[in-house]
Amino acid sequence: MSDSLDPPPALWQPGTPEYAEATAVFNLAAEVRPRAAVVARSVAEVRSAVRLAARSGRGLRTLGTGHAAGAVRPFDESLLLRTRLPGGVRVDADRRAAWVPAGTCWADVVAAAAPHGLAAVHGSSGGVGVVGYLLGGGVSFYGRRRGLAVNSLRAAELVVADGSVVTVTEADDPELLWALRGGGGGFGVVTAVEIDLFPAAEVFTGGCYWPGGAAAELLDGWSSWTGGAPRAATTSFRVMNLPELPGVPPVLAGRTVVCVDGAVAADDPAEARDAADGLLGPLRSLGEPLLDTWRGTGPEGVLLAHLDPPAPVPFVGDHLLLRDLAEGGVAAFLGVVGADSGSPLAVATLRQLGGAFAESGPPAALGRLDGQFAYMGSGPPVGPVTVSDLRAHGRAVRAALAGRDTGRTVPSLVESHDGPQRHLDGPTARAVRRVRERVDPEGLFGGDASPGSLP
Template identity: 40%
Template sequence: MTSETMLPGGAGGDPSSLRGLAGGGIHLPGDDEYDRARTTWALAVDLRPAAVAFPHDVQEVAAVVRAAAAAGLRVAPLGSGHNAHAFGDLSGSVLMRMSGMTGVEIDPDARRARVQAGELWPTIVEEAARHGLAALHGSSPDTGVIGYSLGGGVSWYARSLGLAANSVTAVELVTADGSLVRADARHEPELFWAVRGGGGANFGVVTAIEFTLHPIETAYAGMLVWDLRDAHRVLSRWAPWAAEAPDAVTTSYRHLRFPPIPEIPEPFRGRDLVVIDGAVLADDAEAERFLAPLRELSPEIDTFGRVPAASLMRLHMDPEQPTPGGGRSSLLDEFPQAAVDRLVEVAGADSGSSLFLGAELRQLGGALGRPHPGAGALAKLDGRYQLIAGGMMVGESAKQTIADCERVVDAMAPYSRGRQYLNFQEEPVDPSTGFDTSAWQELLRIRTAVDPDGLFQANHEIPHR
């Protein structure tokens, strides 16, 4: 679903008028640096915008926004580009790359961080840890803070503390007329509600956010590993265990296929494995009691133990460099034994799947399934598990990867109501499936009020009326 109307000029807008803006950080088709500038973290995505802008401060952002509107172009804000797959046609848009705007301020007494739009998670996590605090970061260290947080944000503490969006206390953004607006609980409250879950790029160019840090110095965290041929017995135990586990537990179940290359650590190199990883916010004795049913299955590797909170940033072993990957996902309501049987059939050792990154189930529920007091547009996730199927998309293998991913998601369709968590949705979908009906209607109204001409283009775009 996309906006039905375009800015005057639409895809015919002339980007040449932007030259000289952003301190010279404007790149147009045909420029020497254009291909580098349009390349995002998701290397499989071939974005071809009318121009690419790299602003260094709020004034440069505002100048580009005004110039784009005057030229009949749209503006597509982008952080690291992890979820760039879902962008539509950018031929009439300026891709606003925020990587030049960095900076982190930690207030340990207020337990609050202020982060500029180009920051990735490592700086925040490490600085917060020096004060005995933790951010609700995701599983990938180099995910952009803004897109992750304002799209929802599922951390290793999520079942205890909820979505990262609900820890956001203020957002600063440049709106369609080039004005800088600060939105919080007392200033622009409707806009503040909308961006927390509705995504900042639907309403402006976010230049900074502030969010609460949590007094977490350590967690009982790690991974359990089996051969992929043990998938059926492990998943048969994990699925009901995850459904009944206390809120202190947040885990992920994965099928992983590792290539036989030197960069992969020896225990994983060239192997197909089942991995359960996660964190428990409890003392050691209680955590061990929670994990005992999984440890009864005699994993080959067991690294669970007391670790610094900052180490959880790399627990999931997500790649920390641009990757030509892609996939499909879905929220699931339940995962009965029939679902176990089916997932092992389509993504297990004998499935014939070409998936490299594999299939994953993230444990939801707990605080993720309850509306947070004072929450934004995404008050909770409407599912008990997040299914993710992903793989490498290189050359001719890309079509097969997508076919395998779709096969996995389609096999699990009987256990879903068609709702989506848009942060994990790497294809264009109806964005209304990410929200309940009343929230969606409010998002439509606020988008129209804030950006009546549809200047801004998000990867999962809320239409303007």
């Protein structure tokens, strides 16, 4: 592509409605105030923006949906590029693959793949962006069978610091593909990815909700079950304090409830149903659920299981990878997030790991996770609850779970840029840095490199 073909990008300045639109993000508690903002609607516009940023001597930052806007580093004087690339999701059913332009959300991938009886290793929310989730690891309700989502990255198309477009594959640049897989970002602007799909005609999925008072028995039962659970099942245990909002079932609002949700996807639907019954049967016998949405459905039903907010909300949160919940873990967890704990969190989640999450896939900077559970907690800084309250509560959770904290984190689950985080060990982080230095010697994209991936 020649320079003359590149259209000049519109550079939106603070104070204009276009700037407000270009800097709007999913997390309403995040401060996104770059020097100026560009919305790229073609690869050529991405190239122009990269060159403009390089000429200006400022860093270039990239956001898709801004679901992680509270976790990325402050924008300072950098330029912001939003990706809204055209073309839509292209499914190649024979190769079980999908080509996905940057700016696409997972709901669009699920919708494109489902008619072929295929699914992708997406997260709980259809509104999350494909690129940010995928490059950050990606913890899916298919993960104990399929592994971290980053292992499903086959190829990426990237605009690098000199403005050129590179297609990164195992054959062309295995080192950069390795670094893109969980290396913490900051290599360039991804304009499209090619990902694996897998057969999933029917999935057993949903959530079962009980009053918060039953939390101890239910968490005991769920965590014991996770010890021998089939790989087809990936679930989470949640303590929720949901407000009355559109999309929140009234029976769950304004009180503490606990929930076991997730998905079971086996080759044989009957096997999936049996596996779900093996978990839910004993839990249901501990107490009458307030609501039970588990059912057999097409893969699109998995996006409804977790009750994620469909529209932007403010939140502040934290994340840990936990070794286990043995010997007092249940009491320690509920002591800080349970019904009588005074927790300001809207949701405190333990995601079930193990299975294929713990196994290596193709070469990846971060392709597997140690630890049995991923903790995520988040709450809205609204009403009497302040950002400081939520941060202080995050420290209390860390103190209560300190003995079980692996000290490691998953980029896609990190909720704050300045909290403790470490995705990679030292040698891996140094190897990732060498790849960054090769493709971006001036550090144009350095602001997007996750702090948890630095040596």
